[in-house]
Amino acid sequence: PAQLRQILEAEQQGADDRARATRIQYGADEVEAAIANDELVNHYQPKVSVRSGEVVGVEALVRWQHPRDGLVYPDQFIAVAEQHGLIEGLTRQVLCGALRQCRQWHDRGLRLSVAVNLSMSSLVRLDFPEFVAAAAKNAGVDLSWLVLEVTESQLMHNPLTALDILTRLRLKNVTLSIDDFGTGHSSLSQLRDIPFNELKVDAGFVHNAVRDSARRAILEASLDMAHRLGMKSVAEGVENLADWQFLSRRHSCDIVQGYFISRPLPAESLNAWVADWDKRSTGLTGGRA
Numbered sequence: 642p643a644q645l646r647q648i649l650e651a652e653q654q655g656a657d658d659r660a661r662a663t664r665i666q667y668g669a670d671e672v673e674a675a676i677a678n679d680e681l682v683n684h685y686q687p688k689v690s691v692r693s694g695e696v697v698g699v700e701a702l703v704r705w706q707h708p709r710d711g712l713v714y715p716d717q718f719i720a721v722a723e724q725h726g727l728i729e730g731l732t733r734q735v736l737c738g739a740l741r742q743c744r745q746w747h748d749r750g751l752r753l754s755v756a757v758n759l760s761m762s763s764l765v766r767l768d769f770p771e772f773v774a775a776a777a778k779n780a781g782v783d784l785s786w787l788v789l790e791v792t793e794s795q796l797m798h799n800p801l802t803a804l805d806i807l808t809r810l811r812l813k814n815v816t817l818s819i820d821d822f823g824t825g826h827s828s829l830s831q832l833r834d835i836p837f838n839e840l841k842v843d844a845g846f847v848h849n850a851v852r853d854s855a856r857r858a859i860l861e862a863s864l865d866m867a868h869r870l871g872m873k874s875v876a877e878g879v880e881n882l883a884d885w886q887f888l889s890r891r892h893s894c895d896i897v898q899g900y901f902i903s904r905p906l907p908a909e910s911l912n913a914w915v916a917d918w919d920k921r922s923t924g925l926t927g928g929r930a
């Protein structure tokens with residue numbers, strides 16, 4: 642409990658810091674040691690249905706429990722891991738941890754999907770779909786509970802291989818999600834060619850959309866487009882009641898994620914959070930259907 646409070650304070654502090662200074666970037670050797678020494682932990686941020694308030698899943702977000710510096714955020718080590726060939730090992734650790742955790746939640750009656758963020762490196766490896774299938778089997782989780790999030794820019798480098806890998810994953814019943822939509826070097830034709838199931842509009846178009854007509858235009862067009870392409874739509878960066886209310890009036894928004902609902906949480910606090918959210922969300926949705 643005291644430790645949990647510390648972690649949540651660190652999440653809060655991390656988010657506050659992010660707006661300010663450019664923080665230190667760790668060296669490749671340090672990141673490599675962190676991976677080898679099991680110092681990375683997954684936190685999980687809830688994704689909820691904006692209509693029913695129901696928690697539909699969580700997104701795994703990696704953190705580094707640094708022995709000296711405390712909780713370190715991905716913007717301080719993911720880029721280094723990508724540049725030094727360490728990201729594939731990191732991704733596989735995060736994925737296996739998320740699947741094991743998913744199994745534990747299911748065993749305790751929490752039927753949640755779990756989303757994992759991919760890097761470009763996974764999208765150039767033809768053995769990746771088989772690795773995913775084996776990891777899920779090992780954890781005892783059906784692949785229909787797994788969501789893989791990719792950004793537009795990760796698809797650009799080797800589009801044909803990425804298409805091949807994502808199609809194989811889709812055929813295994815993995816849910817495919819396009820992340821940070823609107824910010825990458827987008828090629829809209831990829832939305833047509835790749836069998837995405839979910840589109841996540843970047844936080845930059847979501848928070849304060851009610852007061853900013855340019856954001857609102859992009860947000861609404863993206864949500865509508867997702868639906869017209871047969872995808873679920875997700876709004877990231879829901880930070881306050883006004884953001885929530887704005888989206889709950891939009892027929893085109895299915896799922897929301899953001900600090901207003903919850904910060905990313907350590908796995909062990911998910912059960913308690915869900916119980917608390919069930920009470921809080923009744924007031925937001927006007928009771929369950």
Ligand code: C2E
Pocket residue numbers: 686701702703714715716719732735758759760790820821844877878879880898899900901905
């Ligand atoms: P992302 O996948 O778009 O994840 C969402 C980020 O927005 C997370 O930051 C989350 O904590 C933050 N966020 C959540 N709610 C709000 C909100 O209401 N307002 C604002 N302003 N931000 C919010 P985080 O955890 O620092 O992760 C940053 C990025 O690092 C992620 O962006 C993702 O691209 C990357 N990342 C995180 N974990 C992994 C991982 O395991 N593997 C890879 N390859 N990348 C990861």
Ligand code: MG
Pocket residue numbers: 700758790820
């Ligand atoms: Mg993501």
Ligand code: MG
Pocket residue numbers: 820821841843844877
């Ligand atoms: Mg995102």
Ligand code: MG
Pocket residue numbers: 821
């Ligand atoms: Mg991002």
